Every structure is written in C-alpha cells, then in structure tokens.
Amino acid sequence: MTETLTGSAVPADSYDVALYDLDGVVYLGDEPVTHAPAAIQAAAARGLRPLYVTNNSSREPEDIAAQITGFGIPCEPQEIVTSAQSVALLLQDELEPGARVLPVGGQGLRTALSAAGFELVTSAADAPAAVVQGFAPDLGWRDLAEAAYAVGAGARHVATNLDGSIPKERGVAPGNGALVRAVVEATGIEPLASGKPLPAIYHQAADRLGASSPIAVGDRLDTDLEGARAAGMPGLLVLTGVTTARDAVLAPAHQRPSLLALDLRGLFVQHPAPLEVEDGRWGCGAAVARVHDGALELVDDPTGPLGPSDPQRLSGGRARVSLDGWRALCVAAWDAADRGAPLAPEVVPALVVG
Numbered sequence: 001m002t003e004t005l006t007g008s009a010v011p012a013d014s015y016d017v018a019l020y021d022l023d024g025v026v027y028l029g030d031e032p033v034t035h036a037p038a039a040i041q042a043a044a045a046r047g048l049r050p051l052y053v054t055n056n057s058s059r060e061p062e063d064i065a066a067q068i069t070g071f072g073i074p075c076e077p078q079e080i081v082t083s084a085q086s087v088a089l090l091l092q093d094e095l096e097p098g099a100r101v102l103p104v105g106g107q108g109l110r111t112a113l114s115a116a117g118f119e120l121v122t123s124a125a126d127a128p129a130a131v132v133q134g135f136a137p138d139l140g141w142r143d144l145a146e147a148a149y150a151v152g153a154g155a156r157h158v159a160t161n162l163d164g165s166i167p168k169e170r171g172v173a174p175g176n177g178a179l180v181r182a183v184v185e186a187t188g189i190e191p192l193a194s195g196k197p198l199p200a201i202y203h204q205a206a207d208r209l210g211a212s213s214p215i216a217v218g219d220r221l222d223t224d225l226e227g228a229r230a231a232g233m234p235g236l237l238v239l240t241g242v243t244t245a246r247d248a249v250l251a252p253a254h255q256r257p258s259l260l261a262l263d264l265r266g267l268f269v270q271h272p273a274p275l276e277v278e279d280g281r282w283g284c285g286a287a288v289a290r291v292h293d294g295a296l297e298l299v300d301d302p303t304g305p306l307g308p309s310d311p312q313r314l315s316g317g318r319a320r321v322s323l324d325g326w327r328a329l330c331v332a333a334w335d336a337a338d339r340g341a342p343l344a345p346e347v348v349p350a351l352v353v354g
C-alpha cells in the first residue's frame with residue numbers, strides 16, 4: 001500500500017480520540033505551543049477526546065497532568081499514557097502476576113510497575129524475572145551494572161522506549177535507548193521495548209478510551225508518525241516542534257504522515273486528498289506539483305505566495321508555498337521515491353508554508 005496523504009474531512013469532527021504527543025505539540029519547554037490550548041479544548045468540545053502519549057517514563061501522570069493544566073488545558077492523570085504504563089501492560093503478558101521486577105529508571109516507572117502488581121526489587125541478587133529500563137537523569141554506572149548482572153543471570157530485559165537522544169535546552173543528550181545499549185553491550189541480549197514508534201503504546205492508549213477512530217498527532221517523524229503508521233492509524237504532523245516542512249518532503253515511506261498542518265488549528269479544517277491529475281503531476285486543492293529532472297517543481301500554486309505562474313523549479317535556498325502546495329510537493333516527492341527515483345536531499349529547499 002502506498003504510504004501517502006489520505007485527506008480528511010475536518011479532523012475534530014471525523015475522529016473520536018486524539019493521541020497527542022507532548023513536547024513540540026502541546027508545549028515547548030516551559031511554554032504552551034501557540035494555538036494548542038484553545039485547539040485541544042475546542043476539539044474536545046466537538047467530540048475529539050484527548051489523550052497525551054509520551055515516551056517519558058520517569059514522570060508521574062499526576063505531574064504531567066498538572067503541567068498541562070498549568071498551560072490552560074484542563075487535564076486529568078487518566079488522560080496521560082506513558083511508556084512506563086505501556087511497558088507494564090506488556091510485561092503482564094510476559095510474566096507471572098506479582099513477579100519480581102528490577103526497575104532502572106525514575107519514579108514514574110516504579111509507580112507504573114507497582115500498579116501493575118509487580119514486586120519491585122533493587123538488586124540482581126533478588127533474582128528478578130525482568131529488568132525494566134526507563135530514562136532518568138540521575139541514573140549511573142552502578143544502576144546499569146545492576147541491570148546487566150540481572151539480565152546476565154537470566155532476567156528478561158525490557159525497555160520503556162529506545163529513543164537514542166533527547167533534545168535539551170543546551171543541546172542533544174543521550175536518551176533511554178543509549179543507556180539501554182550500554183546494558184546490551186555488556187550482555188549481548190536485545191531487549192523487549194515499548195514506546196513510540198512501536199505500535200503497542202498507541203493501541204493501548206486507544207483501548208483505554210475504547211476509541212473507534214483514533215488519530216495520532218505529533219511533531220516527530222521517527223517516533224510519532226512512524227508509530228502511527230505502525231499502529232495502522234492516521235497521523236497528523238504539525239510543524240510546531242522539531243520537524244520542518246522540508247523534512248516531510250524527504251520522509252521515508254514508513255514515517256510519512258497521513259495529514260499535514262502548520263499547527264493544531266489543522267484540526268478544524270478540511271484536508272484535501274492529493275490526486276494524481278496527470279502522469280507524475282499531483283494536485284492538492286488548487287496546487288499542482290511534480291518531480292521533474294530530479295528536482296521539485298511547483299507547477300501551479302494560485303493561492304500561494306507565488307501566485308499563478310509558470311512551473312517553478314524549487315532547488316536550493318528557500319521557497320514559499322501554500323499549505324496545499326506543500327501537500328502536493330510531499331506527495332509528488334513520495335511518489336518519485338516509491339518509483340525508485342528519490343529526490344537527492346540537497347536539491348530540496350527549505351519550505352516556508354503559508
């Protein structure tokens with residue numbers, strides 16, 4: 001099946017549960033994302049119930065819910081789905097009820113494992129049935145060594161998520177996946193993992209509310225949108241976080257969004273489905289794009305900044321396009337890639353949308 005934009009009627013009216021990513025979608029550091037508080041509440045009023053799905057396993061749902069509420073979005077702890085809860089659910093299928101588990105992570109992980117009925121231990125000498133690794137900033141070599149001793153002695157190795165890096169205020173730092181690799185280096189045993197982009201956390205979240213038509217909303221291709229594809233759900237990409245419009249044009253098939261928006265106001269507009277209007281020319285709304293001679297070409301974008309025009313070859317530098325122009329460019333580029341002629345990244349310009 002071609003992984004492409006699907007189009008949608010107004011998402012706030014078309015889906016019943018939104019699985020929102022947090023950082024880059026709801027907030028950025030200490031500030032709410034522009035338009036997010038109003039959009040999430042207005043969407044909920046129209047029947048799109050929110051859940052917040054995070055790979056963060058160290059924080060308690062109560063703390064995260066309080067933070068979201070502080071941004072002006074009323075939020076209950078039951079609306080938070082963490083990778084710690086996700087991995088605890090997975091472990092209930094793997095272990096006997098009440099089995100001993102060695103957590104290597106933050107308080108949120110310990111709470112989730114206790115709530116799932118496991119007995120928490122602190123040492124490999126306690127013969128745990130599983131070691132569960134989640135990120136916490138105060139983890140050190142002794143913690144990782146304890147995990148390795150337990151896994152070496154036969155405990156199941158489980159990870160809340162495999163994010164290799166986490167962006168912080170001062171730069172990019174090692175994430176849980178990097179700490180998990182340290183243990184794998186010692187044991188040679190690959191872990192069972194949860195967290196986006198693995199599909200279990202999205203399925204578990206949808207099950208929590210009995211969703212019949214959930215939609216995932218995120219800012220990262222390699223977690224949120226890849227996870228949506230893996231879970232078989234539509235994924236809405238917003239540009240309020242780490243991903244650029246250009247990144248979406250270059251997205252590999254398994255990370256492509258189903259819907260594109262600048263921000264969460266995209267929940268309240270129709271999303272036209274791009275159509276191949278002629279061989280190799282893809283139209284979306286009034287915009288038409290194609291890949292020609294190995295470069296992106298905006299054949300027409302009458303509502304965009306360029307206005308009606310002869311085909312504009314987009315290469316290098318920056319280009320201003322309409323939202324529909326961006327959609328058409330994405331699908332034209334994806335179609336070329338699927339036909340075995342992917343665009344070279346260096347010919348794709350930075351895109352300013354809107």
Ligand SMILES: [Mg+2]
Pocket residue numbers: 021022023024025218219220241
């Ligand atoms: Mg994010």
